[in-house]
Amino acid sequence: MAMRKKWHRFIGAWTSAGIFRDLGLAMSLSPRVVRKIIKPTVFILMLLPLAWVFYGWWLYIMGDLSLVTANPIEYTNRHLGDWAMRFLLVTLAVRPLSRIKSLVWLMQLRRMVGLFCFFYAFLHVSSYVVLDQFFDWPEILDDILKRQFITVGMITLTLLTPLAMTSTKAMIKRLGSLRWQKLHSLIYLASVLVIFHYWMMVKGNQLEPKIYAFIVAALLLSRLPQRVKKRSKLAQEKAGLQ
Amino acid sequence: MLIKKPHAWQMAENEVTSEAHYKNRRQFLRAMGIAATGSVAVTGFPGMALGLTAKAKAVRDLDYKTTEYDPGEDQTSFQAVTSYNNFYEFGTAKSDPADYAHEMTTDPWSITVEGHCGNGGQFALEDVIDFSSLEERIYRHRCVEAWSMVIPWLGVPLASVLQKFGPTAEAKYVQFETYANRDEMWGLSRPVLNWPYVEGLRMDEAMHPLAFMSVGLYGKELLNQNGAPLRLVVPWKYGFKGIKSIIAIRFVSDMPRTSWNESNAREYGFYSNVNPSVQHPRWSQSTERRIGEFFRRDTLMFNGYEEEVASLYRGMDLSRYF
Numbered sequence: 001m002a003m004r005k006k007w008h009r010f011i012g013a014w015t016s017a018g019i020f021r022d023l024g025l026a027m028s029l030s031p032r033v034v035r036k037i038i039k040p041t042v043f044i045l046m047l048l049p050l051a052w053v054f055y056g057w058w059l060y061i062m063g064d065l066s067l068v069t070a071n072p073i074e075y076t077n078r079h080l081g082d083w084a085m086r087f088l089l090v091t092l093a094v095r096p097l098s099r100i101k102s103l104v105w106l107m108q109l110r111r112m113v114g115l116f117c118f119f120y121a122f123l124h125v126s127s128y129v130v131l132d133q134f135f136d137w138p139e140i141l142d143d144i145l146k147r148q149f150i151t152v153g154m155i156t157l158t159l160l161t162p163l164a165m166t167s168t169k170a171m172i173k174r175l176g177s178l179r180w181q182k183l184h185s186l187i188y189l190a191s192v193l194v195i196f197h198y199w200m201m202v203k204g205n206q207l208e209p210k211i212y213a214f215i216v217a218a219l220l221l222s223r224l225p226q227r228v229k230k231r232s233k234l235a236q237e238k239a240g241l242q
Numbered sequence: 243m244l245i246k247k248p249h250a251w252q253m254a255e256n257e258v259t260s261e262a263h264y265k266n267r268r269q270f271l272r273a274m275g276i277a278a279t280g281s282v283a284v285t286g287f288p289g290m291a292l293g294l295t296a297k298a299k300a301v302r303d304l305d306y307k308t309t310e311y312d313p314g315e316d317q318t319s320f321q322a323v324t325s326y327n328n329f330y331e332f333g334t335a336k337s338d339p340a341d342y343a344h345e346m347t348t349d350p351w352s353i354t355v356e357g358h359c360g361n362g363g364q365f366a367l368e369d370v371i372d373f374s375s376l377e378e379r380i381y382r383h384r385c386v387e388a389w390s391m392v393i394p395w396l397g398v399p400l401a402s403v404l405q406k407f408g409p410t411a412e413a414k415y416v417q418f419e420t421y422a423n424r425d426e427m428w429g430l431s432r433p434v435l436n437w438p439y440v441e442g443l444r445m446d447e448a449m450h451p452l453a454f455m456s457v458g459l460y461g462k463e464l465l466n467q468n469g470a471p472l473r474l475v476v477p478w479k480y481g482f483k484g485i486k487s488i489i490a491i492r493f494v495s496d497m498p499r500t501s502w503n504e505s506n507a508r509e510y511g512f513y514s515n516v517n518p519s520v521q522h523p524r525w526s527q528s529t530e531r532r533i534g535e536f537f538r539r540d541t542l543m544f545n546g547y548e549e550e551v552a553s554l555y556r557g558m559d560l561s562r563y564f
């Protein structure tokens with residue numbers, strides 16, 4: 001118990017000293033408010049990166065290269081990959097944040113954020129297949145086999161696909177929540193792989209992949225105390241039974 | 243390692259774009275027939291178009307001879323050539339150089355020449371480049387990242403520059419170094435590469451008639467993002483060999499270190515000749531995207547300059563010496 005309290009305090013400090021808690025309490029978010037107001041708002045917000053690309057292409061067609069650069073295909077591909085990765089990290093952040101009492105409602109958004117991650121990952125890969133390679137399948141196969149960062153990207157997408165497909169309530173029921181949870185812990189592996197994908201793709205010694213790697217490490221480590229506790233509880237129960 | 247003395251002009255204040263410069267630039271854009279797009283940008287999303295309109299320095303027209311070096315392909319627009327650049331000293335995004343390179347002081351400029359040569363020393367830009375004998379060269383430009391452009395450069399043959407300094411028989415290679423001033427190039431505070439940027443050529447490559455020292459493009463002086471005031475253009479090699487904003491030339495007897503090779507020798511060789519059959523570990527080099535086109539096109543051996551330069555590499559295993 002003491003451990004848990006301490007842990008909470010740590011996250012509390014981490015999320016700017018309880019601002020979230022106060023905000024959450026002040027707003028006293030009922031599930032209804034979350035469903036009717038927060039969720040649609042977040043939905044729209046998460047579409048903005050996509051709208052940005054369309055806007056950029058429109059400017060490009062009008063002769064203004066300032067947003068998507070002179071190479072809009074490269075820009076689009078990277079922008080979509082960036083956002084897939086960012087939403088993956090946001091998905092991962094929901095659980096630890098929701099352990100703060102006033103942020104419990106965040107859990108109501110998790111599935112949507114996760115699906116947006118997949119949506120952007122899918123668009124990212126589609127932009128590679130359609131815009132970059134224009135369905136040159138031999139070349140794509142060659143890339144997947146020979147370019148390690150693309151191999152890793154492919155594995156990441158393969159891990160994310162069953163998660164997106166089993167995201168519905170019906171699927172949770174069908175799988176049973178334990179098996180569902182097991183399956184969905186694939187996201188941890190996916191988050192590590194996407195960092196590798198990014199890190200390996202970047203030229204020279206750049207800062208950004210390191211920042212993302214740090215965030216992923218923090219998010220994964222933040223789960224450790226809970227895990228350890230769950231383990232020891234299970235072990236105790238087992239011992240008690242014998 | 244060269245120990246750099248502070249140059250007098252490094253103390254100069256950062257250039258602030260004056261109203262006059264701004265107007266000049268607008269006139270220039272209009273002359274280039276792209277002012278319309280500039281104004282679309284301004285009304286379309288305030289602030290975003292600044293990179294192209296307000297931040298660039300005023301550039302002079304240059305007199306030059308027209309060229310017989312012309313691949314006869316569509317030239318990449320001035321706007322694309324000056325807004326889509328790799329110049330990591332100003333940041334790693336393609337748009338960074340256009341946004342930040344104006345902070346670099348290019349006038350006055352001096353070039354240090356040293357090593358195995360008869361007339362080394364410190365030279366002003368005008369002593370290195372004979373501005374009365376500029377010529378145009380329309381070259382393909384192929385980046386190692388598998389995109390390409392066609393650019394009408396202005397400048398002089400590299401050989402004509404190097405000969406001035408009287409390289410001796412011991413000069414087997416020539417190394418070039420890029421200006422590096424943290425106050426004017428924020429990217430230098432990031433350890434992306436081992437700064438300052440250095441590049442090099444074998445002496446016979448450097449003396450090849452296609453190798454070019456450029457001081458301008460599209461009839462004007464170079465903008466800073468393109469490597470003002472002088473940069474190398476080696477059209478049969480990947481773009482990163484074309485070192486920008488050169489402040490030092492060194493004649494050496496051993497193969498000099500080069501920045502990308504030092505950063506990752508498996509991926510970037512000293513030669514880095516455009517070669518569709520030698521694959522980069524992270525990109526296929528067999529095709530490329532010409533900026534402004536949708537479909538990829540095949541990459542040509544030596545970027546289409548095989549006839550001219552293949553003899554330089556006779557007997558070499560190009561998959562080993564990539």
Ligand code: HEM
Pocket residue numbers: 074077078079080081082083084085088121124125128150153154155156157160194197198201
């Ligand atoms: C079959 C699967 C995939 C393929 C073929 C693929 C391909 C690529 C390519 C070609 C690039 C950039 C190349 C360049 O511009 O040089 C890239 C970058 C990237 N990809 Fe992927 N990718 C895949 C899966 C994923 C997934 C699932 C994610 C995220 C969840 C992702 C996130 C990223 C990120 C963050 C970047 C870096 C973008 C930047 O430079 O800012 N990719 N990927």
